[in-house]
């Protein structure tokens with residue numbers, strides 16, 4: 842976790858608030874990509890026993906495995922693992938904690954007491 846400035850937008854009112862941010866590392870994204878490739882290759886191995894599609898499906902799925910791994914890697918590498926911070930609502934002055942996991946910026950939420958919506962950018 843590293844302290845980082847988060848840009849809050851409370852329906853047009855901008856605030857900069859410090860928060861703990863943990864980004865997805867390249868190793869995490871690589872691991873997810875390898876798992877996706879392995880799952881597709883497992884499907885390829887299992888499709889050998891299915892009548893009729895067993896002639897072509899294993900070869901197609903074997904070729905699609907690395908593509909699935911690369912797509913998963915590139916989609917996950919800029920993902921935010923976790924954000925923890927506290928914010929004060931400009932409308933009702935309520936202080937509330939925010940914990941968000943596994944998302945791509947920005948993320949949206951609402952004040953728990955007055956339901957004023959906000960948007961958070963990193």
Ligand SMILES: [Zn+2]
Pocket residue numbers: 930931932933934935952953954955956957
């Ligand atoms: Zn509020």
